[in-house]
Amino acid sequence: MTMQTVSLNKAHGGVQGVYKHASSSTGTDMTFSVYVPPHPDGARLPVVWYLSGLTCTHANVTEKGEFRSACAELGLVFVAPDTSPRGEKVPGDPAGAYDFGLGAGFYVDATQEPFARNYRMWSYVTEELPKLVAAQFPVDAGRQSILGHSMGGHGALTIALHHPDRYRAASAFAPIVAPSQVPWGVKALGGYLGDNKQAWRRHDAVALIEDGARFSELLVDCGDADTFLTEQLRPELLESACEKANIPLTLRRQPGYDHSYYFISTFMADQLRWHAVRLKA
Numbered sequence: 690m691t692m693q694t695v696s697l698n699k700a701h702g703g704v705q706g707v708y709k710h711a712s713s714s715t716g717t718d719m720t721f722s723v724y725v726p727p728h729p730d731g732a733r734l735p736v737v738w739y740l741s742g743l744t745c746t747h748a749n750v751t752e753k754g755e756f757r758s759a760c761a762e763l764g765l766v767f768v769a770p771d772t773s774p775r776g777e778k779v780p781g782d783p784a785g786a787y788d789f790g791l792g793a794g795f796y797v798d799a800t801q802e803p804f805a806r807n808y809r810m811w812s813y814v815t816e817e818l819p820k821l822v823a824a825q826f827p828v829d830a831g832r833q834s835i836l837g838h839s840m841g842g843h844g845a846l847t848i849a850l851h852h853p854d855r856y857r858a859a860s861a862f863a864p865i866v867a868p869s870q871v872p873w874g875v876k877a878l879g880g881y882l883g884d885n886k887q888a889w890r891r892h893d894a895v896a897l898i899e900d901g902a903r904f905s906e907l908l909v910d911c912g913d914a915d916t917f918l919t920e921q922l923r924p925e926l927l928e929s930a931c932e933k934a935n936i937p938l939t940l941r942r943q944p945g946y947d948h949s950y951y952f953i954s955t956f957m958a959d960q961l962r963w964h965a966v967r968l969k970a
Contacts, residue, residue: 690821695720701761702727707747710821714813715774716806721818722751723826724767726760735832735968736766736822737961740814740841740848743873744792746771750838753950759958763965766828770818772840774807788873789880795868796844797892799881808881811892815848834858834964838953839917840877842909843868846894846927850902858967860908860960862953863915866927867895873921898930906937908963910956912946 692710699705703726712719728734737760739750747769750756760767773779773794780803781790790804799808823830835856837845842864849859868874869889878889890896911924918924924940931938946952 690824692821692825700724701757703757703761705751705757707751712774712813712817714809714817717774717776717779719771719774719813719818720747721768721770722747723769723822724751724757724760725826726757726764726766728764728827733827733829734764734766735834735965736768736826736828736830737964737968738814738833738835738845739767739769740796740835740837740844741769741772742837742839742841743772744787745838745841746792749950750953753954754957755954756957756961759961763961765961765965765968766826768818768822770814773810776807779807780804789876793840793877795840795874795877795881795892796848797878797881800888801881801883804881810844811848814844815852832857832968834860834968836860836862836960836964837864838862839922839948840865840873842866843874843892843894846907847892847897849904849907850894850897851891853902853904857970858906858908858964859904860963861910862956862960863911863917863922863948864894864909864924864927865922866909867893867923869893869896870926871921871923895926895930898927898934898936903934904936906939907931908939908941908960910941910943910952910960912948912952913942914945915948915952917948 842861
């Protein structure tokens, strides 16, 4: 497994890198970022995976997420993949919309043409990229956690629910908690997975919990001024599902905050400290 270094910058005593490699999952080049905090030689560090939202690349959180100071303080490696395959031959939304296709891989392995060849973000994020990161960076694969924003919050929750023994912590900013029930999710799951709604349930956090998936505890932050809150995010559905399943959920409705990186950056350090407690337990 080889990768190309795109850029390296020193930050808070550590190194912020951006890297590119040829992905066997997507059949394209994929770019991702990794922040490695200052650490003793030979040390293996806990790793936090961050999944971004619609229209984003690795760059949005890397440039605007304000995570490096906390990661340096807490000794956390922070990895941010892209949100979809990219390239001249990669199909996008036929109508050119922002909520499907390029920048909107939805963290599933597509089964429908013409997307099935390239849109394999589930395999990329859960299998291929972790192997590459483990081989190239000083991470402790036994201490992993995952978080994400919006579409990436959907990805983080569903991946954690499928792999409760892999991740010690899972959280989200403004996640799409029940994609089978909201416009963004219906479009994406239908487009990538077809009409079999049973297949959709494997990529729907609320449905997974209803079907028996469990996780030790979850943390979710939502802004109460988020314009997507009532139509697309529906955090109350996750709250109800977790209550019925006895999954501890801390749902914080943050007054006055919207869906943007102003919101994410405000609460990023707080979420990372929550992760660090569980990663270092």
